[in-house]
Amino acid sequence: xxxxxxxxxxxxxxxxDRIDHFIDRATGARAIAxxxxxxxxxxxxxxxxxxxxxxENRRLSGELVLLHERQAALLANCETRLTEAHExxxxxxxxxxxxxxxxxxxxxxxxxxxxxxxxxxxxxRLALEAEIESLRAVRAAETAQMGDLLAxxxxxxxxxxxxxxxxxxxxxxxxAAAPAVAPAVAPVLEMPMPEQVTEFAGASHDAASADxxxxxxxxxxxx
Numbered sequence: 001x002x003x004x005x006x007x008x009x010x011x012x013x014x015x016x017d018r019i020d021h022f023i024d025r026a027t028g029a030r031a032i033a034x035x036x037x038x039x040x041x042x043x044x045x046x047x048x049x050x051x052x053x054x055x056e057n058r059r060l061s062g063e064l065v066l067l068h069e070r071q072a073a074l075l076a077n078c079e080t081r082l083t084e085a086h087e088x089x090x091x092x093x094x095x096x097x098x099x100x101x102x103x104x105x106x107x108x109x110x111x112x113x114x115x116x117x118x119x120x121x122x123x124x125r126l127a128l129e130a131e132i133e134s135l136r137a138v139r140a141a142e143t144a145q146m147g148d149l150l151a152x153x154x155x156x157x158x159x160x161x162x163x164x165x166x167x168x169x170x171x172x173x174x175x176a177a178a179p180a181v182a183p184a185v186a187p188v189l190e191m192p193m194p195e196q197v198t199e200f201a202g203a204s205h206d207a208a209s210a211d212x213x214x215x216x217x218x219x220x221x222x223x
């Protein structure tokens with residue numbers, strides 16, 4: 001688009017230079033014309049060529065106006081798309097912050113469950129490793145999304161993407177498959193909930209009371 005505009009401007013400048021040259025020649029012909037008849041014939045030819053140059057000038061001016069209008073429309077479209085991309089990028093940032101907060105809450109709950117259940121060191125380690133892999137997967141998804149948005153912005157402003165931009169994308173895809181080890185958390189999280197613990201404690205208390213009653217019965221009979 002810019003090349004077309006530059007070429008049209010060059011053609012317009014060349015046409016204006018030709019017009020100035022014709023005007024200079026016409027002025028010189030009028031100054032040195034020896035006879036009215038000869039001067040009249042040469043002047044008519046020069047005026048015809050001048051009119052032709054002026055017509056070419058008007059045509060080039062019209063093309064230049066059209067090119068400016070097309071460029072303005074293209075710039076407006078690019079600005080709109082850039083605004084939309086910025087909005088998407090802001091939304092992605094908010095979503096990433098929300099996921100990070102949710103992961104932090106999940107990590108705290110996981111640590112609390114491990115501490116409350118007194119899980120063995122191996123199971124606790126597996127749970128923490130699964131948590132780390134989950135965080136890596138979320139980070140990989142964020143990096144991939146940011147890379148896609150930056151690629152769109154680079155295409156919009158017609159700038160080549162840097163060669164190092166693709167470097168973090170390879171580990172991103174590898175880390176995306178990491179959550180497959182997440183089921184390792186299952187042995188740690190499969191612990192009685194507070195309601196189950198209460199029911200279990202109640203049942204144990206009832207059984208102990210029944211045993212105590214059975215034991216006190218024969219004692220009273222012997223008495």
